[in-house]
Amino acid sequence: MQTGNNHTPVRTKPWNFGMLSTEEFGQQEKELVLGVLEKKRVFRYYGKDKEQSEAYRLEQLYRERTGAKYALAVNAGTSALVAALIGAGIGPGDEVIVPAYTYIATAAAVLIARAVPVIVEVDDSLTIDPQAFEDAITPHTKAVIPVHMRGVPCRMDAIMEVASRHGLLVIEDVAQANGGSYRGQALGSFGLAGCFSFQQYKLITAGEGGMIVTSDEKLYERANIYHDSAFVYWDMNEENREPTFPGENYRLSEINAALALAQSQRINTIVARLQSIKSAISQGIADLPDIRLQTIPDPQGDVSYSLVFYLPTVEMSQRFSRKLSDEGIPNGTINNNGFADRHIYKNWTYVMEKRGASERDTPWNCESYKGNVQYSPDMCPKTLDWLGRAIAIGLHQHMTEEDCGDVVRAIRKTAGVLS
Numbered sequence: 001m002q003t004g005n006n007h008t009p010v011r012t013k014p015w016n017f018g019m020l021s022t023e024e025f026g027q028q029e030k031e032l033v034l035g036v037l038e039k040k041r042v043f044r045y046y047g048k049d050k051e052q053s054e055a056y057r058l059e060q061l062y063r064e065r066t067g068a069k070y071a072l073a074v075n076a077g078t079s080a081l082v083a084a085l086i087g088a089g090i091g092p093g094d095e096v097i098v099p100a101y102t103y104i105a106t107a108a109a110v111l112i113a114r115a116v117p118v119i120v121e122v123d124d125s126l127t128i129d130p131q132a133f134e135d136a137i138t139p140h141t142k143a144v145i146p147v148h149m150r151g152v153p154c155r156m157d158a159i160m161e162v163a164s165r166h167g168l169l170v171i172e173d174v175a176q177a178n179g180g181s182y183r184g185q186a187l188g189s190f191g192l193a194g195c196f197s198f199q200q201y202k203l204i205t206a207g208e209g210g211m212i213v214t215s216d217e218k219l220y221e222r223a224n225i226y227h228d229s230a231f232v233y234w235d236m237n238e239e240n241r242e243p244t245f246p247g248e249n250y251r252l253s254e255i256n257a258a259l260a261l262a263q264s265q266r267i268n269t270i271v272a273r274l275q276s277i278k279s280a281i282s283q284g285i286a287d288l289p290d291i292r293l294q295t296i297p298d299p300q301g302d303v304s305y306s307l308v309f310y311l312p313t314v315e316m317s318q319r320f321s322r323k324l325s326d327e328g329i330p331n332g333t334i335n336n337n338g339f340a341d342r343h344i345y346k347n348w349t350y351v352m353e354k355r356g357a358s359e360r361d362t363p364w365n366c367e368s369y370k371g372n373v374q375y376s377p378d379m380c381p382k383t384l385d386w387l388g389r390a391i392a393i394g395l396h397q398h399m400t401e402e403d404c405g406d407v408v409r410a411i412r413k414t415a416g417v418l419s
């Protein structure tokens with residue numbers, strides 16, 4: 001590893017790309033946000049002209065993008081998941097299958113809906129393993145949440161096939177894969193509902209915000225009721241066939257909606273850039289014998305802001321990661337990265353310990369729950385193995401050909417020294 005005269009890093013120029021989302025803030029964002037201030041309308045249900053609302057226009061864009069019949073703007077991705085689960089009728093006594101690698105919010109949403117998350121392995125795509133999903137089904141299972149992690153589409157054909165064979169609902173978590181697709185179909189449109197996030201770390205942002213898309217009228221109406229405790233009173237024109245029940249306040253403000261609208265209009269351009277960047281780098285390292293590129297179930301639908309590859313052992317991946325950093329390319333291993341990453345199930349402390357807001361009444365100990373789900377930090381060894389051997393490099397739409405070349409050269413140099 002220390003071969004003496006390799007002291008000059010491949011990359012000496014600083015590597016300072018901002019976030020995917022906020023780096024794009026420009027004229028369009030300013031115009032739409034200022035437009036809201038000028039209209040003096042920051043609340044979507046103000047007045048009768050609901051079609052002038054930014055939130056309405058945003059919903060319309062997501063209906064068009066996904067082909068879904070309905071869209072409901074909410075104030076966060078977590079809110080979208082909770083309202084979609086409750087909208088789908090999921091609640092006490094139900095088990096919902098989630099992947100071992102996803103943001104903790106996915107599992108939290110299940111618990112907030114009073115259901116029990118069941119954690120299953122991901123495969124080398126770092127998305128839910130369809131076989132592990134099927135193996136985890138019990139008489140209590142009601143739904144599965146495939147999560148398109150790091151912009152990578154899940155194996156939706158296999159997941160939909162298992163779900164339909166067992167009569168299970170599918171709610172897609174598209175928080176990290178806005179703009180992605182699988183076999184030409186927009187992510188979020190496979191399941192009964194798809195849930196997006198506009199938080200700052202996602203592809204595009206509104207600061208905070210989320211979106212539910214669905215073609216199921218009943219889910220849409222129930223999600224509407226849950227997202228606003230007085231929904232039926234604001235939106236009198238909507239004929240609600242579903243009986244009302246108490247909801248929260250998940251409404252999206254017009255300022256956030258305007259920002260999300262400006263940002264969402266950029267998605268296709270950003271994704272096209274990212275795809276060409278990722279494909280150039282992947283091709284440049286595909287022949288390296290010790291490097292195994294992440295399996296992408298459909299490369300054409302990959303949002304492509306994340307490049308992941310695996311080394312043969314955890315120890316090698318850690319050495320590789322350090323060496324690649326020394327070459328001037330920021331990267332990280334995914335497991336054992338020096339902090340308790342809340343995207344990895346073993347760090348979902350309140351889930352692992354089955355803790356709720358009140359110990360007297362949790363989804364696990366409530367009367368309706370007849371199952372017996374167990375959790376432990378080592379319950380998904382395959383997931384921990386993939387994550388432990390993975391090296392991740394964050395890509396950015398502003399990367400040039402030169403930047404891509406630096407990444408390829410640095411990876412090739414590191415691989416040459418380490419093998």
Ligand SMILES: *Cc1c(COP(=O)(O)O)cnc(C)c1O
Pocket residue numbers: 076077078079102103105106147173175176197198199208209210
């Ligand atoms: C960010 C994220 C969420 C939650 O979205 P928020 O807008 O932060 O509430 C849910 N699931 C995944 C996979 C995420 O990455």
